[in-house]
Amino acid sequence: MRFDRNRIADVTFGASALVTGLAVAAIFGFLFLFALPVFTGGQGLSILSGVWNPGRGQFGILPMLAASLCVALSALALGWPLALGLCCGIRGFLPRPVGRLLLMLLRGMTAFPTVVYGFAAIFLLVPIMREGLGRGSGLSWATAGLVLSLVILPTMALVMDAGMRQTERRLRLTGAALGFTREQTLTHLVLPACRKNLLAAAALGFGRAIGDTLIPLMLAGNAPQWPSAAWDSIRTLTAHIGLVLATDSNSAAYGSVFVAGCLLLLVNVTVQLCLRSLLRTGETA
Amino acid sequence: APLDAFKGKQGTVDIAGGTAHIPVMKEAAKRIMTVNPDIRISIAGGGSGVGVQQVGEGLVQIGNTGRALSSDEVAKYGLVSFAFAIDGVAVVINPANGVNALTAAQVKDIYAGKITNWKELGGEDRAISLYTRDEASGTREVFAKKLLAKGDVAPSANVVPSNGAMKTAVAQDPGAIGYVGIGHIDSTVKAPTMDGMTPSQENAANGTYTITRKLYMNTKGEPAGVVKDFIDYVFTPEGAEIIRASGYIPVAK
Amino acid sequence: MSRPATYFVRTAVWGAALIVPLALAALTGVLVTRGAGALDANLFFGGVPALQAMTGRIPVWDGIWPACAGTLSLLGLTMLLALGPGIGCGIYLATSTASRTKAVLGFAVDLLAGIPSIVMGLFGFTMLLMLRRTIAPNAGASLLLAACCLALLVLPVLVSTTRAALESLPRQLHLTGAAMGLGKWQTLRHILLPSSARGILGGILLAAGRAAEDTAVIMLTGAVANAGLPAGIFSRFEALPFTIFYRSSQYRDALELEQGFATTLVLLVLSLSLLAGASKLQRTLEQRWQGIRDDD
Amino acid sequence: MMTDTMHTKHDSVATASPDMTSGTACSAECGSLSGDSALPQSVAARLCDLNVFFGKRQVLNGISFEAHNHAVTVLIGRSGSGKSTLLRTFNRLNECFAGCRTSGHAQVLLEGTLTDIHTSFPEPATLRTRVGMVFQTPDVLPVSIRRNMTLPLQHALSLTPPVVAVRVERALRDAGLWDEVYDRLDAPAETLSGGQQQRLCLARSLAMRPAMLLLDEPTASLDNVSSRTIEALLGQLKDRYPVIMVSHSLGQALRLADRLVLMGSGRILRCWDRQNGLPDMETLELMLEETACCE
Amino acid sequence: MMTDTMHTKHDSVATASPDMTSGTACSAECGSLSGDSALPQSVAARLCDLNVFFGKRQVLNGISFEAHNHAVTVLIGRSGSGKSTLLRTFNRLNECFAGCRTSGHAQVLLEGTLTDIHTSFPEPATLRTRVGMVFQTPDVLPVSIRRNMTLPLQHALSLTPPVVAVRVERALRDAGLWDEVYDRLDAPAETLSGGQQQRLCLARSLAMRPAMLLLDEPTASLDNVSSRTIEALLGQLKDRYPVIMVSHSLGQALRLADRLVLMGSGRILRCWDRQNGLPDMETLELMLEETACCE
Numbered sequence A: 001m002r003f004d005r006n007r008i009a010d011v012t013f014g015a016s017a018l019v020t021g022l023a024v025a026a027i028f029g030f031l032f033l034f035a036l037p038v039f040t041g042g043q044g045l046s047i048l049s050g051v052w053n054p055g056r057g058q059f060g061i062l063p064m065l066a067a068s069l070c071v072a073l074s075a076l077a078l079g080w081p082l083a084l085g086l087c088c089g090i091r092g093f094l095p096r097p098v099g100r101l102l103l104m105l106l107r108g109m110t111a112f113p114t115v116v117y118g119f120a121a122i123f124l125l126v127p128i129m130r131e132g133l134g135r136g137s138g139l140s141w142a143t144a145g146l147v148l149s150l151v152i153l154p155t156m157a158l159v160m161d162a163g164m165r166q167t168e169r170r171l172r173l174t175g176a177a178l179g180f181t182r183e184q185t186l187t188h189l190v191l192p193a194c195r196k197n198l199l200a201a202a203a204l205g206f207g208r209a210i211g212d213t214l215i216p217l218m219l220a221g222n223a224p225q226w227p228s229a230a231w232d233s234i235r236t237l238t239a240h241i242g243l244v245l246a247t248d249s250n251s252a253a254y255g256s257v258f259v260a261g262c263l264l265l266l267v268n269v270t271v272q273l274c275l276r277s278l279l280r281t282g283e284t285a
Numbered sequence B: 001a002p003l004d005a006f007k008g009k010q011g012t013v014d015i016a017g018g019t020a021h022i023p024v025m026k027e028a029a030k031r032i033m034t035v036n037p038d039i040r041i042s043i044a045g046g047g048s049g050v051g052v053q054q055v056g057e058g059l060v061q062i063g064n065t066g067r068a069l070s071s072d073e074v075a076k077y078g079l080v081s082f083a084f085a086i087d088g089v090a091v092v093i094n095p096a097n098g099v100n101a102l103t104a105a106q107v108k109d110i111y112a113g114k115i116t117n118w119k120e121l122g123g124e125d126r127a128i129s130l131y132t133r134d135e136a137s138g139t140r141e142v143f144a145k146k147l148l149a150k151g152d153v154a155p156s157a158n159v160v161p162s163n164g165a166m167k168t169a170v171a172q173d174p175g176a177i178g179y180v181g182i183g184h185i186d187s188t189v190k191a192p193t194m195d196g197m198t199p200s201q202e203n204a205a206n207g208t209y210t211i212t213r214k215l216y217m218n219t220k221g222e223p224a225g226v227v228k229d230f231i232d233y234v235f236t237p238e239g240a241e242i243i244r245a246s247g248y249i250p251v252a253k
Numbered sequence C: 001m002s003r004p005a006t007y008f009v010r011t012a013v014w015g016a017a018l019i020v021p022l023a024l025a026a027l028t029g030v031l032v033t034r035g036a037g038a039l040d041a042n043l044f045f046g047g048v049p050a051l052q053a054m055t056g057r058i059p060v061w062d063g064i065w066p067a068c069a070g071t072l073s074l075l076g077l078t079m080l081l082a083l084g085p086g087i088g089c090g091i092y093l094a095t096s097t098a099s100r101t102k103a104v105l106g107f108a109v110d111l112l113a114g115i116p117s118i119v120m121g122l123f124g125f126t127m128l129l130m131l132r133r134t135i136a137p138n139a140g141a142s143l144l145l146a147a148c149c150l151a152l153l154v155l156p157v158l159v160s161t162t163r164a165a166l167e168s169l170p171r172q173l174h175l176t177g178a179a180m181g182l183g184k185w186q187t188l189r190h191i192l193l194p195s196s197a198r199g200i201l202g203g204i205l206l207a208a209g210r211a212a213e214d215t216a217v218i219m220l221t222g223a224v225a226n227a228g229l230p231a232g233i234f235s236r237f238e239a240l241p242f243t244i245f246y247r248s249s250q251y252r253d254a255l256e257l258e259q260g261f262a263t264t265l266v267l268l269v270l271s272l273s274l275l276a277g278a279s280k281l282q283r284t285l286e287q288r289w290q291g292i293r294d295d296d
Numbered sequence D, E: 001m002m003t004d005t006m007h008t009k010h011d012s013v014a015t016a017s018p019d020m021t022s023g024t025a026c027s028a029e030c031g032s033l034s035g036d037s038a039l040p041q042s043v044a045a046r047l048c049d050l051n052v053f054f055g056k057r058q059v060l061n062g063i064s065f066e067a068h069n070h071a072v073t074v075l076i077g078r079s080g081s082g083k084s085t086l087l088r089t090f091n092r093l094n095e096c097f098a099g100c101r102t103s104g105h106a107q108v109l110l111e112g113t114l115t116d117i118h119t120s121f122p123e124p125a126t127l128r129t130r131v132g133m134v135f136q137t138p139d140v141l142p143v144s145i146r147r148n149m150t151l152p153l154q155h156a157l158s159l160t161p162p163v164v165a166v167r168v169e170r171a172l173r174d175a176g177l178w179d180e181v182y183d184r185l186d187a188p189a190e191t192l193s194g195g196q197q198q199r200l201c202l203a204r205s206l207a208m209r210p211a212m213l214l215l216d217e218p219t220a221s222l223d224n225v226s227s228r229t230i231e232a233l234l235g236q237l238k239d240r241y242p243v244i245m246v247s248h249s250l251g252q253a254l255r256l257a258d259r260l261v262l263m264g265s266g267r268i269l270r271c272w273d274r275q276n277g278l279p280d281m282e283t284l285e286l287m288l289e290e291t292a293c294c295e
C-alpha cells in the first residue's frame, strides 16, 4: 500500500512536470510555425527594420522591441527596490502591526486587475504626467512605466517574502545574539541568503512588465517610434499585438504579430539565460 | 411582427468583429432572445479584421466589418456582405479649444506634422497632440481615405485602440485632435465643422456630410437558418429603428 | 560597505511604505468616487428582475451578472486545471535529485513564467485554428479553451512558489521525517507540505488573482461582450475584466463609463473576498495540522 | 601556541593510529564476520568493511563492527571522528545527504533474522520505522507537543487514535517528561527548553517501539538527574531492544556500555566488552587525547 | 511505576523548596543590592527581582543575583528550570520571543560602569555586541565557515578586513578549531560535525571581544578532550571578561565555577562562592534530585 502511494506520487509529479514541459514546447512550436511565413514570404527580414508605416509597406517592429525593453526595465528599476523595501519592512524594519498591514495590502494588490490600474490611471495619472512633464500628451513611456512598476510590485514582493519568511525565522535569534539589529540581520544575513530569491523575483517582475498588454496599450500612447525621452509616446510589442491582431489576416501587418510574439519569447529566453549565468557565477564566488 | 420568424426555432448565432456594430447587434439579440431563449446569440468585438478572420475560419456565423471587404478576403473565404447602416466619421477636439472650424487641408497638415500648434489655426498657443486609431479600425480607414487622402500620419501620433479611448483622450487633453464615429460624439468632445460641413447623422443621411462609411455583416456563403433570420431581422423596419436608435442611418438591403 | 547597503534598504523601506499605500489609496479613491454611484441592481441585472436574472430564466443584456458568473466559472475551471500540474511539478522540482531532466524542466518553467499573456492568448488562438484544420473541425473559442490557456499562464506561478516554499524549509525536517520512518511521500504529505502550506497557498492566491484579472488571454480565446450566463464549457462566456476593458474602450455615454468604474469595484470586491476566504481557510488548516491551541 | 601543540599532536597520531588498530583494536574481532558462535550474545547488528564518503571526503573508513542483543553499545571518540555518521548507517539516513556514498555491508536483526539493510529494503522508510533514532540536536517538528508524538504513530505505523494516545503517555512517562508537559500538550513544541526537547525526541522514538534504538548523545543537554533517569531507562530498554549510542561523557559510557567502541578519524580504533573488562577512565581519557580529531 | 515516583517527588519538592530558599539560599546574599563593598570582587552583572513570563507562564520568579568580574559563574539546575532564560536576560534576548514579558532590573558592567541594560540601550543590538552568547544548540549561519566568523565583525562591529582576518584566526585557534578547518574555511559551515559547529559558535563570539560572555552548555556535545580544551580556555578568558555559563556536568561546574548557582522552578535556590567553599559532588547531586524540574 505504502509502496504504491510512493510510486503513484512519483508518477503523478513526474507527469505534471511532463505536462509543463510539453506546454512550453508547444507554445514555442506554434508561434514559430506561424511566424515562419513572414520570413519566407515576400518581405523577408524587412520586418526587423526600424520603421512601421503599413501605408507605405514598411513593417519594421524594432522600435516596439526597444519600447518594450525600455518600459519593462524602467518599471523594474522602480518596482524592484520598492518590493524589496516592502519585504524588508514586513520582515523587520517596520513595527510588526504595520508590517502585517502591508502584507495584507500586498496580498490584496495581487487581486487588483491590471485593467483597473489602466482605467484609473487614464483619469488620474495621465493629466498629472501631461502637466508634470510639460511635454507630450501624458500618454507616455513614463506613465506606463510608473503604473507597471505598481502592477509588478506585489508579485515580486510576495515571491521575495516567501523566501525571506523561513530564513528570517531561522536566523533571527542568531543575528540578535551576534549584536545585529533587526535591520542588520535582514540586510546582512537574510537578504544574502535569499539572493537567489531576489533575482528570481526580478526576473518574474521583468517578465510580467514586458508581457503586460493593457497598461501600455492604455497608457503608453502606442506611437510606433523609437523611444528617446520619458514623455515620448511609444508602442510595446504586446500593445502592438493587441492593436494589429484585428487587421486583415492576409496582410503583412498581421504577420508581424507572430514575429512580435517570437521576439517576446526570445527576450524571455535571454533573460532566463542571463539569470542562470548570474546565479552560477554567484555560487562559485 | 418580424420577431415571429424566430418562434419555435433553435440554434446559435455567434457574432464578432467591428465594435461600432455592437449596439445594433446587442439590441437585436436582446429582442430575439427575449421572445425565444432557445436561440443563443453571443456578441464579441475585436475589430473588423477579427470579424473577417473569424467568420472566414468558421469560428463565428456573422463577422462584422466597418469597411468593404477586399477582393482578397472575398476570394479567400467566399464571404457574402450585407451593408446595413451608414456611419459618419468626424474630427473631434477638446471642448476647451477655441477652434470651431477646420478644413481637410488643415487636418492633413496637422496629421502630417506640418502644423504643430493651435495658434497657427487661430487657437491659443498650445502644442497639438495627435491621436489616431489602430491599424485595424474601420474608422481610421475612412478617415485616412476621405480626409487625409492617404496622406501620412506623423509617427509620433498617439494610437488609441477604440472610439471610447479616443473620446477619453480627447476629452482630457486640451491640445488634442482625433476622430470618432459620429454616433460616439457627446458633450465631452467637440466636433468642429469640416470644410463648412457640420458633422451629424442627419447631414450624413442627406448627403451634405460626406465623410461616411458603411457597416457590414458578412457570412461565409449564403446565410441559412437562424443566421439568415437574424440578418433579415436587421433589415426589417424594427431593425431600422434599432439602427437609428444606435446613432446610425439604416440602409435598405 | 555595510553602511550603503543599510541606507539603501532603509530608503527603500520608507519609500515603499509611503508610496505604495498612497498610490493604492489614490487608485481606489478614483474608482470609488467615479463608480460608487452606479453600484445598484441595475448594474448587475440591467433591468431584469433579480431572481429571474440569477437563475438565467431571462437573459441579462445590460448587466454584469453574466460576467460575474463567467469569471467565477472561468476561475474555477482554471484552478481545477492548473492546481494539480502546478503543485505537482513544483514538488517534483523541489524533491527530485539534481539531474538533467530537472534542470531542463526548471528552465522550461521559468520560460513559461515569462510568456506574456497576450502571447498565451495568441497561442490559444493558433491552437484553435490548428485544431479546426485537423482533428476537431467544430471546435470554437470557449470557456474550456480560455481556461486551458489561463491555466498555462498561471502554472509557473504555482510551480515556482511551491518549489520555493519547499526548498526554504530547513534540511533537518527531511531528516526528521525520514528518521521517524515516514516514506518519501508521507514525509511530504504530513510534514513538508503542511510546513510550507503558507507559501504554497500564497502561490495559489497569486495564481488565482492572476487568473481572475487577466484580460489579454481570454480576449482571444472565448470572452465576448454578450453571451448571457455561461452555458457550458464549450460555449463562449462573459468575464468581468473583459467587460471592464470593453466598457472603458467602447462607452457611449457617461452612465456607461460610470458603470465601467462600478464593474471595476465589483471585480475588486470579488477578488478581495476570495482572498480573505482563502486566508481564513489557510489559518484553520495550519492550526489543525499543528494541533496548537492557544490557552490565552 | 595552542595550535602548535595541536599540530604536532595531529601528526604523531596520524602515524600512531595504524599501530592501535592492528594491535588490540576490535576490527580484528569484528572482522571475522562469520564467527557468530564465537560470541556468547547473539548479534543484533553487523557492519562489514563499511566506507562512507561525503563528496570526495571519506568520513568512515573500512568499519567492521558488531553490536549485540540485550546490550548497550556506546561509541566514543573526538568531535568529528564520524560517530554520528556511523550511527546513521544503521537506518540508512546518510542517504538523505546530498553527495553521500556508502559501500560495504550492513545487517540488522529484525524479527529474529539478520537482514541486510541495503538489499532487503527497497523502501528505507520501512527500515527506519524499525530502527529508531534520536539526533544530537533536538529536532522537534514545528507543531504542538502532542502532534510531535502522534504524527509518526499515525502515519508511519498507521495506529488507531486510542492506541496512539496510550503509547504517547507511556513514552512521555518513560522519558521523564510527562509531569512537565501533561498540561500543555497542545502548546508548540518549540517552547520547550533544550533538555525537554531532547526528551521529547527520545519519547517520540520510544513510542514507535522500534527493534533497535540509535541515540546520538541523548543526554548531552540534560542535567545529571535527568541523565540518570534516562540511563536507568536505557538499562531497562536494552532488554527489549539493542541500543547503540554516542556519548561524550566517559563516565556515562563506562556506566552504560556493554560494548565500548573508540572511534578516531573515521576508523574504529578499539573496542571493549564488559565481560572482558572495560578500561578505566584515565586510560580512556589518555587514549582519546592521542586520537586525531579528524584526518 | 516510574511515573508514580516522579509524581510524589514532584509534590514533595513543591513544598520543600520554600525552605531551601529561605535558608542558605543566595537570594538573601544577592538581595542586598546596594552592598557592593561587602564583596571582595567587583560586580560584573546584577539582577534585581527579575521576573520573566512567557505568555501567562512565569518562567523566572523574583531572581536577584550578582556575577563577578574575573570570575566564572556557573548555573546548574534541572532541565526546564529556567537557566537558559536567565542567561538570556543579560543580553535581552528573551525579547525576541513572542509573548515574553520581563520585569525587574538588570545591570551589566560596561566600560567600567554598571549600566542598566533595559533603560540604557534603546537598541538592544548595541548591548548584544558587548555581551556575547553561545547557544545550547549550535546555530551556525547557512554560509561558509569563514563568513560565519566575519559577518558579525564586519557588520555589527564595522571592522576593517585586515583586523577581521587577524581576529578570525585568533578566535578559531582559541576555540581549538583552527587545525580542523583552516584548509576548508570556505566550505559550508553546515558540513561540520556537531561539536565542530559548537566550537565555531564559540569562536564567533570570542572574535567579537565582548565585555561579558554567556555560554549555554558550551561543551554539551563535545568529547572530554575538547571540553577540557574549552575549559582551559575559559579559565584564561575569565581574566579578560566575566563568564556566565550553564553546565549540566557537575564535574565541570565544580572545576570551573568561582560562583555556583543552583536553580529550580524559575528560582535561585542556592549559591556558593569558591572562597567560601563549594559543595562536593554528592551533596550537589542530592540537592539537584530534590529540586522540582519545573513548577
Ligand SMILES: Nc1ncnc2c1ncn2[C@@H]1O[C@H](COP(=O)(O)OP(=O)(O)OP(=O)(O)O)[C@@H](O)[C@H]1O
Residues within 6 Å of the ligand: D054, D057, D059, D077, D078, D079, D080, D081, D082, D083, D084, D085, D086, D097, D136, D294, E191, E192, E193, E194, E195, E196, E221, E222, E223
Ligand atoms: N554532510 C556532510 N558533508 C560533508 N562532510 C560532512 C558531512 N557530515 C559530516 N561531515 C564530516 O564528517 C566528519 C564526521 O562527522 P560526524 O558528524 O560523524 O562526527 P561526530 O563524530 O558525530 O562528531 P561530533 O561529536 O562533533 O558530533 C566531520 O569531519 C564532518 O565535518
Ligand SMILES: Nc1ncnc2c1ncn2[C@@H]1O[C@H](COP(=O)(O)OP(=O)(O)OP(=O)(O)O)[C@@H](O)[C@H]1O
Residues within 6 Å of the ligand: D190, D191, D192, D193, D194, D195, D196, D221, D222, D223, E054, E055, E057, E059, E077, E078, E079, E080, E081, E082, E083, E084, E085, E086, E097, E136, E294
Ligand atoms: N518561548 C517559550 N514559550 C513558553 N515557554 C517557554 C519558552 N521558552 C522556555 N519556556 C519554558 O520555560 C521553562 C524554562 O526554560 P529554559 O529554556 O530556561 O530551561 P533550562 O533551564 O535552560 O532547561 P534545559 O536545561 O533543558 O535547557 C521551561 O519549562 C520551558 O518549557
Ligand SMILES: [Mg+2]
Residues within 6 Å of the ligand: D083, D084, D085, D136, D216, E193, E194, E195
Ligand atoms: Mg555527531
Ligand SMILES: [Mg+2]
Residues within 6 Å of the ligand: D193, D194, D195, E083, E084, E085, E136, E216
Ligand atoms: Mg536550556
Ligand SMILES: O=P([O-])([O-])[O-]
Residues within 6 Å of the ligand: B018, B019, B020, B047, B048, B066, B133, B136, B137, B138, B139, B140, B162, B163
Ligand atoms: O472598426 P472601428 O469601428 O473600431 O473603428
